[in-house]
Amino acid sequence: GAGVSQSPSxxxxxxxxxxxxxxxxxxxxxxxxxxxxxxxxxxEFLIYFQGNSAPDKSxxxxxxxxxxxxxxxxxxxxxxxxxxxxxxxxxxxxSFGTSGYEQYFGPGTRLTVx
Amino acid sequence: xxxxxxxxxxxxxxxxxxLTINCTYTATGYPSLFWYVQYPxxxxxxxxxATKADDKGSNKGFEATYRKETTSFHLEKGSVQVSDSAVYxxxxxxxxxxxxxxxxxxxxxxxxx
Numbered sequence: 673g674a675g676v677s678q679s680p681s682x683x684x685x686x687x688x689x690x691x692x693x694x695x696x697x698x699x700x701x702x703x704x705x706x707x708x709x710x711x712x713x714x715x716e717f718l719i720y721f722q723g724n725s726a727p728d729k730s731x732x733x734x735x736x737x738x739x740x741x742x743x744x745x746x747x748x749x750x751x752x753x754x755x756x757x758x759x760x761x762x763x764x765x766x767s768f769g770t771s772g773y774e775q776y777f778g779p780g781t782r783l784t785v786x
Numbered sequence: 787x788x789x790x791x792x793x794x795x796x797x798x799x800x801x802x803x804x805l806t807i808n809c810t811y812t813a814t815g816y817p818s819l820f821w822y823v824q825y826p827x828x829x830x831x832x833x834x835x836a837t838k839a840d841d842k843g844s845n846k847g848f849e850a851t852y853r854k855e856t857t858s859f860h861l862e863k864g865s866v867q868v869s870d871s872a873v874y875x876x877x878x879x880x881x882x883x884x885x886x887x888x889x890x891x892x893x894x895x896x897x898x899x
Contacts (some may be wrong), residue, residue: 705886707807715875715889731886765887775887777822777830 674698676765676778681740682701685754686692693781697766704747705767705775706739718762721747754785788813792876792890798865799897807861807877807893809850817878819843819852819859820887824873833861833874866897 677696685691692724697704706718717731721741732738736754741747751758761782793808811817821833821843832844837884839854848863859876 707887714891715877717886717888719884728886756892767829774832774835776832779829 676764676766676776678762678778678781680781681779682782682784684786687756687785688753690750690752691754691783693751693762693783695747695749695764695766695778697745697747698766699745701760701766701768701771701776702744702769703764703773703775704741706747706749707763707765709763709780713760715763718749749751751783754783758777759785765768788817788878788888789876790876790882790888790890791831792874792893794891794893795873796894799868799895801868801896801897801899802865805861805863805866805870805895807874807876807895809859809861809890810874811857811878811881813857813878815880817880819849819850820877820879821850821859821861822875822877822889824875824892826872830875832881866895868899871895871897 679694679764702723704721708716708718719739736752739749747765763780764778767773767775791810817886818837820835822830823833824830834845836843836852839852842851850859850861852859871890873894875892877887879887
């Protein structure tokens, strides 16, 4: 079956522009996570959605970052007024639940802010 | 807060050599422990996991044992292959932290023929 998909695979944007990154989780997975992979910081948790519960936003680095999940499926991560330090690979993962279930990762979106 | 410390890389081995990548953790609860692997040009994949103390996870010849007394989850393989060249990440999932993964910094492994 289809895995987690993310789009675009690569995004180059100018400093100060807004960007939207999309994640399509595996069908039936109720939990969805966003992570960021950067050279200086490694892999960092950003935000987590579980079903219809309020998202856990504790990992978002600033208020320029936001995310939503529509209909319990597709998620969009939005970065406003991008900065060069936002350059990273943004990874999305989904899982069937949260209690010991494996997280399946998408291929990531490589964001470059010039 | 939770943290994972894994050995610095890069690690370069000859084919059929033994591999150990050390991983230790700090967590407030009773975490589940994972090793993820990222092959060149590919996404993260779960390699193995252990959910409670003394559990041994294994897959593709790799093993790791959940040691609560030493808070460790070292990755081992008796005979590596060129195809094992990848970046390996140790991670934990703490039930008190909404189950998101906390990752180590990653260890680059290169296996030479």
